[in-house]
Amino acid sequence: MSGKTTGTVAGEQRASLRRRPFFWIIAAVIAAFALAPAIGNNVELRESLLLATVYITLASNLNIMLGYAGYINFGSIVFFGLGGYTCVYLISAHGWPLAAAELAAGVAVSFLALVFGLGILRLRGAFFALATIGINEAVQAFVSNFEPWGGAAGLYLPTTIFKPLGGPMRALWVVYFLLVAVMGASLYLSYAVKSSKFGLGLIAIGQNEDAAVVLGVPAPLYKALAYSLSAFLPALAGGLYFFKSAFIQPSDAFDLNLSTEAMVIVMLGGRSTVTGAAIGAYLYEELRGYLLTSQTFSSFQLVISGALLLLIVLFVPGGLMGWIYGRWPRGKEVLE
Amino acid sequence: MLGIIAAIIDGVLIGSVYGLAALGLTLIWGVMEVINLTHGAAIVAGMFGLYLLANAVHIPPYATLPLILIGGFLVGIVLYWISVHRLMGRPPLMILLSTFAVNLVVIGLGTAAWGTDLFNVPVSLPSVTWGRYTFSGTHILAAALTTAIAGALYLFLYHTKLGKAVRAVANNREAAELAGIPTTRVLSLSFGLGVALAGAAGMLIATMFPFTVLSGDAYQLKSFVVTALGGLGNPAGALVGGIALGLIEGFAGQFMPVSWTLVIEFVLFVAVLIIFPRGIFAFRRA
Amino acid sequence: MSALLAVEDLGKSFGGLRAVSGLSFTVNEGEIVGLIGPNGAGKSTVFNLINGVFVPDAGRVQFRGGNITGETPYRVARHGIARTHQVVQPLAELTVLENCTVGACFGRENLPLYRARAVAREAAAFVGLEDRLAMPAAQLTIAGKKRLELARALSAQPLMLLLDEELAGLNATEIERMLEVIRSIRARGIAILIIEHLMQAIMGLSDRIVVLNSGQKLAEGAPAEIANNPAVIEAYLGDPALAASLHGGAPA
Numbered sequence: 005m006s007g008k009t010t011g012t013v014a015g016e017q018r019a020s021l022r023r024r025p026f027f028w029i030i031a032a033v034i035a036a037f038a039l040a041p042a043i044g045n046n047v048e049l050r051e052s053l054l055l056a057t058v059y060i061t062l063a064s065n066l067n068i069m070l071g072y073a074g075y076i077n078f079g080s081i082v083f084f085g086l087g088g089y090t091c092v093y094l095i096s097a098h099g100w101p102l103a104a105a106e107l108a109a110g111v112a113v114s115f116l117a118l119v120f121g122l123g124i125l126r127l128r129g130a131f132f133a134l135a136t137i138g139i140n141e142a143v144q145a146f147v148s149n150f151e152p153w154g155g156a157a158g159l160y161l162p163t164t165i166f167k168p169l170g171g172p173m174r175a176l177w178v179v180y181f182l183l184v185a186v187m188g189a190s191l192y193l194s195y196a197v198k199s200s201k202f203g204l205g206l207i208a209i210g211q212n213e214d215a216a217v218v219l220g221v222p223a224p225l226y227k228a229l230a231y232s233l234s235a236f237l238p239a240l241a242g243g244l245y246f247f248k249s250a251f252i253q254p255s256d257a258f259d260l261n262l263s264t265e266a267m268v269i270v271m272l273g274g275r276s277t278v279t280g281a282a283i284g285a286y287l288y289e290e291l292r293g294y295l296l297t298s299q300t301f302s303s304f305q306l307v308i309s310g311a312l313l314l315l316i317v318l319f320v321p322g323g324l325m326g327w328i329y330g331r332w333p334r335g336k337e338v339l340e
Numbered sequence: 341m342l343g344i345i346a347a348i349i350d351g352v353l354i355g356s357v358y359g360l361a362a363l364g365l366t367l368i369w370g371v372m373e374v375i376n377l378t379h380g381a382a383i384v385a386g387m388f389g390l391y392l393l394a395n396a397v398h399i400p401p402y403a404t405l406p407l408i409l410i411g412g413f414l415v416g417i418v419l420y421w422i423s424v425h426r427l428m429g430r431p432p433l434m435i436l437l438s439t440f441a442v443n444l445v446v447i448g449l450g451t452a453a454w455g456t457d458l459f460n461v462p463v464s465l466p467s468v469t470w471g472r473y474t475f476s477g478t479h480i481l482a483a484a485l486t487t488a489i490a491g492a493l494y495l496f497l498y499h500t501k502l503g504k505a506v507r508a509v510a511n512n513r514e515a516a517e518l519a520g521i522p523t524t525r526v527l528s529l530s531f532g533l534g535v536a537l538a539g540a541a542g543m544l545i546a547t548m549f550p551f552t553v554l555s556g557d558a559y560q561l562k563s564f565v566v567t568a569l570g571g572l573g574n575p576a577g578a579l580v581g582g583i584a585l586g587l588i589e590g591f592a593g594q595f596m597p598v599s600w601t602l603v604i605e606f607v608l609f610v611a612v613l614i615i616f617p618r619g620i621f622a623f624r625r626a
Numbered sequence: 627m628s629a630l631l632a633v634e635d636l637g638k639s640f641g642g643l644r645a646v647s648g649l650s651f652t653v654n655e656g657e658i659v660g661l662i663g664p665n666g667a668g669k670s671t672v673f674n675l676i677n678g679v680f681v682p683d684a685g686r687v688q689f690r691g692g693n694i695t696g697e698t699p700y701r702v703a704r705h706g707i708a709r710t711h712q713v714v715q716p717l718a719e720l721t722v723l724e725n726c727t728v729g730a731c732f733g734r735e736n737l738p739l740y741r742a743r744a745v746a747r748e749a750a751a752f753v754g755l756e757d758r759l760a761m762p763a764a765q766l767t768i769a770g771k772k773r774l775e776l777a778r779a780l781s782a783q784p785l786m787l788l789l790d791e792e793l794a795g796l797n798a799t800e801i802e803r804m805l806e807v808i809r810s811i812r813a814r815g816i817a818i819l820i821i822e823h824l825m826q827a828i829m830g831l832s833d834r835i836v837v838l839n840s841g842q843k844l845a846e847g848a849p850a851e852i853a854n855n856p857a858v859i860e861a862y863l864g865d866p867a868l869a870a871s872l873h874g875g876a877p878a
């Protein structure tokens with residue numbers, strides 16, 4: 005929401021999304037993601053940016069619950085994994101085209117999230133967080149035993165699957181552009197939520213849920229909607245990601261490390277900021293890329309994620325953007 | 341029929357150890373309303389403590405228990421100062437994240453050192469035959485040691501001055517502070533105790549089952565299930581909840597593959613949390 | 627004239643403690659009713675029962691002729707009842723304007739965001755916070771936070787306000803300014819139910835007073851009647867300071 009507090013008292017206009025600078029910043033980011041690897045057909049760059057699109061998608065959607073509403077979701081990866089499974093299953097077992105399978109995955113997972121959400125969002129604070137761990141584990145354990153989805157062995161897609169998209173080489177590009185679109189939609193979504201009444205209600209819940217409810221914020225409904233909304237785009241991303249791999253198994257689909265990384269990213273960039281999720285994801289990707297290639301650090305990735313998270317929580321709880329806005333309040337008007 | 345009864349009794353023996361682990365979690369929650377997400381790491385540390393001391397230093401397996409209790413206590417106090425103290429009074433989300441972060445560091449270091457291979461500490465104890473049933477000696481001894489530790493904790497909390505201070509802080513921190521109790525020291529001590537209990541439980545589990553660096557997550561989740569069943573913040577509830585979980589596992593194991601019992605546990609956990617959210621909160625008020 | 631708010635035979639226990647029992651009273655449109663009683667008498671609990679923070683064990687709450695007993699706080703807010711908290715509850719990291727905007731957005735009018743900002747701005751100015759609109763609520767002084775409670779409640783454009791010890795913790799000048807604000811709220815026709823320990827203030831403000839003791843109604847009447855009621859004086863005798871102020875504060 006706007007930090008704009010001076011100006012005309014009367015006749016405040018509805019702030020149009022397009023009049024805000026940040027709208028154009030997001031558009032530029034999307035364009036850069038789409039064009040950079042396409043120019044010169046740079047496959048290596050594409051693969052590294054592809055991971056960044058997944059991180060940004062997961063982090064900005066997680067931010068809706070964690071940043072705005074103040075609810076830790078340790079299991080945000082469930083949406084990604086279930087989206088992947090639904091999509092791969094519909095394609096492999098029922099021969100659905102990618103677009104239809106994606107749409108079905110998004111809708112089905114959001115609906116499931118709404119049902120989960122109405123249940124577990126009655127829990128406050130730490131208890132909610134514990135329940136999200138439980139859900140992730142329960143879903144993973146269930147899928148590992150669920151024969152139609154291949155159980156612990158997982159599901160494969162035949163290589164012929166890429167034919168309709170013009171062969172494997174072209175298909176990888178198509179999937180990449182679709183992931184960029186999902187990432188862009190995620191950024192716009194967290195931006196649109198933040199500048200809406202719905203977002204204001206969520207942020208009020210995150211600050212003090214009891215007070216928010218007394219002020220009239222319908223917290224149970226808002227939390228369930230936010231939970232469900234934040235499931236949709238990660239489910240799409242999961243569908244695309246595992247379609248591209250042509251393989252999905254429980255340990256990849258519900259990898260708690262990815263949930264953890266999304267959380268580190270949100271805290272690194274700045275909880276409750278739109279820009280933070282994107283910048284945090286970029287920084288984290290860079291760091292990870294460096295650590296993975298560096299001999300000494302490659303086996304210490306978890307240690308470094310953890311140490312980073314601890315340092316942020318202890319010393320910079322607002323994250324990078326929170327720190328910047330603390331020193332440069334006007335920045336919030338431009339970048340949020 | 342024979343199989344079921346034996347499996348259930350064995351479940352109770354193992355469940356008591358789950359109860360011991362959950363006791364660590366519940367003690368910390370009861371005293372400072374903090375959910376300690378280093379709990380799983382503490383359990384694994386107990387397992388590897390046994391492995392190192394028994395295999396490398398050749399200390400008899402059960403003699404490592406006091407060392408692990410003391411070590412866990414000291415490490416717990418350090419953890420309190422690193423990850424909890426600074427964040428007291430801030431949104432609870434922050435402590436959840438900081439303890440989670442420490443957990444990542446510990447597990448990360450463990451994976452770097454030992455990978456994710458399966459470890460096993462050979463403990464040879466004769467099994468016990470009672471009528472037509474036969475039980476593993478390690479299971480019986482684990483349950484007995486659990487009972488002893490829980491009893492010692494009870495004596496500490498209810499019959500020592502320091503224990504009374506712990507309970508006073510749990511009841512009302514401000515009032516305790518006003519009454520001259522050094523609350524911060526009590527908090528760090530309680531955190532140390534909680535971690536020590538988790539470590540001891542890990543050590544006892546390692547005498548019964550093989551383990552990996554990543555086993556902590558699964559046992560941490562069992563502790564959550566146990567506390568959800570028994571009421572978070574309630575020590576007696578933790579033991580009863582642990583035995584209940586052991587019973588459920590032992591019973592369910594007779595009818596379905598082990599991999600499905602995991603599903604049952606987590607569904608049970610979420611269901612209990614959802615159906616009795618007030619029940620869990622209300623306990624502290626009563 | 628029918629009552630705006632009618633509380634009938636209200637009861638609430640916490641464990642074995644009967645915090646409120648058999649309580650009935652009404653508040654009419656445009657009226658200021660004072661709710662007084664010793665500490666722990668159950669006054670704040672009555673507010674929590676009216677606005678749905680607690681569900682009563684017994685009795686009914688009627689607002690504008692409709693039954694709102696046990697409705698959630700956010701629905702009660704939508705009906706047009708706004709409140710302040712005895713212990714201030716700011717949305718700490720949000721600015722003063724944003725705090726008030728939440729009140730305006732989700733209050734009785736359920737306003738869209740862009741209209742809510744204008745209402746919020748006006749409410750903040752009404753309580754004298756116009757020069758601190760951009761300040762995070764956490765940085766306000768205690769008096770500022772008390773004002774913010776009031777501004778947020780007013781932003782909801784309520785039909786009725788519940789004020790819980792708005793004057794507690796303020797100094798003499800701040801109290802005077804707050805009383806002025808409360809009087810001008812009354813001038814807008816908003817009914818007020820007010821809990822207050824400062825006898826002089828509440829005796830001067832209220833049209834009627836309800837006295838609570840141990841969760842039950844001890845007396846009800848015009849300020850002058852209450853000040854001379856032997857049962858009330860006796861209840862306050864356990865609290866000599868209050869008893870003294872009761873006498874000192876009684877209008878002649």
Ligand SMILES: Nc1ncnc2c1ncn2[C@@H]1O[C@H](COP(=O)(O)OP(=O)(O)O)[C@@H](O)[C@H]1O
Pocket residue numbers: 640643645663664665666667668669670671672
């Ligand atoms: N949430 C609660 N749980 C248990 N007891 C409560 C709760 N809220 C209030 N009480 C008790 O109810 C009684 C009335 O409290 P309260 O309504 O706050 O009194 P007052 O506002 O008149 O000072 C007190 O004894 C208090 O301790």
Ligand SMILES: [Mg+2]
Pocket residue numbers: 669670671712
């Ligand atoms: Mg009160």
